[in-house]
Structures are given as structure tokens and as C-alpha cells.
Amino acid sequence: MKKPKLRELKEAVRALIKGPYTTKFPKVPATVPEHFRGVPTYVPDECVGCGACAQVCPAGAIRVVDEYNEEKGRVMRHIERNWGNCIFCSQCFVYCITGKGIILDKDFERSTTDPRDLIDAHDKELLFCEKCGSPITAVDHVRWMMNKLGELAYANQTFMVTRMGDLKLVEETAPRDDRDLERSDFIRILCPNCRASYILSDEWGES
Ligand code: SF4
Numbered sequence: 001m002k003k004p005k006l007r008e009l010k011e012a013v014r015a016l017i018k019g020p021y022t023t024k025f026p027k028v029p030a031t032v033p034e035h036f037r038g039v040p041t042y043v044p045d046e047c048v049g050c051g052a053c054a055q056v057c058p059a060g061a062i063r064v065v066d067e068y069n070e071e072k073g074r075v076m077r078h079i080e081r082n083w084g085n086c087i088f089c090s091q092c093f094v095y096c097i098t099g100k101g102i103i104l105d106k107d108f109e110r111s112t113t114d115p116r117d118l119i120d121a122h123d124k125e126l127l128f129c130e131k132c133g134s135p136i137t138a139v140d141h142v143r144w145m146m147n148k149l150g151e152l153a154y155a156n157q158t159f160m161v162t163r164m165g166d167l168k169l170v171e172e173t174a175p176r177d178d179r180d181l182e183r184s185d186f187i188r189i190l191c192p193n194c195r196a197s198y199i200l201s202d203e204w205g206e207s
């Protein structure tokens, strides 16, 4: 009979005294290190709806889409992560522009029999162009950029009118795509295409 090696004997005696190396997971919850990078989870109040996390996600686990929201009765930005596709690489956490929109909690398991449990989603209000009506970006994204820029933000008319709206100095205006932009429209919320078109027509009479 082949005799056990000394090292194996030592390990067996050690396991008898100190217990096995393996844990009893999943019967007993596993303990993880302090800086463990577990499940990425949205913090809706800290997320500004920019969509950067979706752009860096290598697994295509994040969907950012501007779609009609039945409950709110308007088009909203819908941000959705599907843990079923997530590979827990943490890129969304690392590249979140606010640094607070996503947290990595200590949990690492998302086993379920209902696919709906794998969805982590929230919605953001959108800012719309007052000429063509197309969505520009999330309102919180604009506010976040304004705070970053400080007084420089007032060089941009879209930022300025958004701030005036927050201060209740102006009211939301319905899009008007039925006429050309006039000089007074310069101080309006405009998407990059409409603003470029207006500047071209104002400077050179063409768009
Ligand atoms: S952890 Fe990685 S795979 Fe998962 S949602 Fe974030 S970027 Fe995508």
C-alpha cells in the first residue's frame, strides 16, 4: 500500500484541529474582504443619467434608452442594468462621471428563478430642444455639468435657460419646428444641431 506523504499527513492533522480550508457557502454566507468589488448597483439620486457607464460596459449589460414612460406621461431616459449579462468587471463603477452613481456592494450572488430580479433600473427627466423637440440629455446631467463649470456655464445659452427654469424665472416652452429660428431664439434650449443651424444661418444666411 502506498504510504501518505508527510505533507499530506500534516495537512490532515491541521484540518482536524483547525477545521477545513473550504467554507460552508452557500449554507453559510461567505465573508468577503473590506474592499471586495461585488454587485454594481445604481444610486438613482447620485446618477445624472449621462450614459457613460453603458458606453464602457464590455458585456453590453447596460441599456440607456430615451422612451415613453406611461407613468410620467412623457419621454424619459431609462437606464437599466441586467445582472444576467454582467461580468462584474466594475468598469461602470470606475468610469461613472459623478463617482457616486454606482456602488459595489459586498454581495456577489444574484441567483434567481425570475429574470425580472436581474434588472436594476431607474429613469431620468430629459431636456428637450425647444426647436425640434429632440432629447438633448438628462436634466440632471446638465445640472451636474453646470456645477462643474461654475460661472463659465453661463456662456452656454442652453445651460443658462435651464438654470433660469430651475429658479422659476422661465417656463418650459413647447417645441416650435414650424418656422426658422430668429435672433431671439438664441436664448433658448437648443440641441447642438439646431444651435449650429441657427448660427450658420445668422452668420452666413444658410444652414
Ligand atoms: S460591472 Fe462590468 S459588465 Fe457589469 S454592468 Fe458594470 S461594466 Fe458592465
Ligand code: SF4
Binding pocket: 042, 046, 047, 048, 049, 050, 051, 052, 053, 054, 079, 095, 096, 097, 098, 099, 101, 102
Ligand atoms: S452618472 Fe454614472 S451611473 Fe449614472 S448614467 Fe452616468 S456613468 Fe452611469
